Amino acid sequence: MGKTLMVSKPSCIAPQDGYILEQLREQFAAAYVLLHPFLRPHALPLSRFTPDSYPDRSEIVADCQPVNWQSVASATGLPDIAAIDIALCTQSHSLRQQLCRDDYAQQLAQYCEGHGLVPPDKGELPEIWQDQLLLLLAGNSDSVWYGDEFGDHCQLLSLARLGSDHQAPHSHPRFFSPDGELMLSTHWDSYYSLVAGSPERLRPFTCFEGFYCQPDTRVRWSLPPKSAGA
Incomplete structure (x- = not known):
């Protein structure tokens, strides 16, 4: 495997309202809404x-x-x-x-x-998929960048630290690939995670149910356009 390029503390705050791609466009070309199962x-x-x-x-x-x-x-x-x-x-x-x-x-x-079904949790990565998602995010590295929902406290954490027997230090987290080219985040009041990056880098995440964001996809994606600011 090739050596992973490591960047210093990537910075991007996950969208909290409004149009998703519009808010991410300065850093990421595409985004995928990953529905919590x-x-x-x-x-x-x-x-x-x-x-x-x-x-x-x-x-x-x-x-x-x-x-x-x-x-x-x-x-x-x-x-x-x-x-x-x-x-x-x-x-x-x-x-x-x-x-x-x-x-x-x-x-x-x-x-x-x-x-006998348990509804999805909101605001956190789905427990059943977290390890798989972080492995995809890490690529050929053994670490990912971790930050809270407000863009603070970004730190490099090992996958072992974030493994099945450990909890992330903060709720509603944002994770970044080691090179900063992928972001995985949650919205505190929604039942999905958002993966942002280039279309090519997002492709592996499409094995999980979800959909690509379009220009008119809002944070409240399920609501009619005139009411999506709920």
């Missing part, structure tokens, strides 16, 4: 998936199966993955009242309860 646990009881007893990453990786949004949309009869996002955001009170869809939220909740 639902989980289907096998041995772990659903009662464990509460804030007080939530399984750690190693338990989730060992026991749970990821379930994609498209299959949940098809099974529930919801129109599409945008409806899934609106349902999740309604459940978590992340939208203005006039944008909520209580019918979607109820339909999704009933399906998850009836079929």
Whole structure:
């Protein structure tokens, strides 16, 4: 493997509102919205998936199966993955009242309860995929740049430090490839992670369910254009 170019403390704040590509264009040519999966646990009881007893990453990786949004949309009869996002955001009170869809939220909740599914977490990398995502980000290195959501405290951390038995130092993190050409981030109130870089560098991440950002893709991607500032 070739030697990885290391840059000093990359700087880019992940979009918090508005058009995604517009806010990233000075540093990144493209971006991919990576949808956090639902989980289907096998041995772990659903009662464990509460804030007080939530399984750690190693338990989730060992026991749970990821379930994609498209299959949940098809099974529930919801129109599409945008409806899934609106349902999740309604459940978590992340939208203005006039944008909520209580019918979607109820339909999704009933399906998850009836079929033993755990809804995605928001604001953090999906535990079941974190190790895989960071390996892709690191490339042929054993470290990635890590910073918090505000662009502060950027530091180089080893993958071992961020492995299954360790927690990231901050919530809502931003990670960068060693050369600073890829950024992996989360939005504190959303159910996806954002990968930004060149189209070529993003390609390996498309094995995870999601979609490429278009010029009109907003942080609140599932809402109609006139209401996307919710």
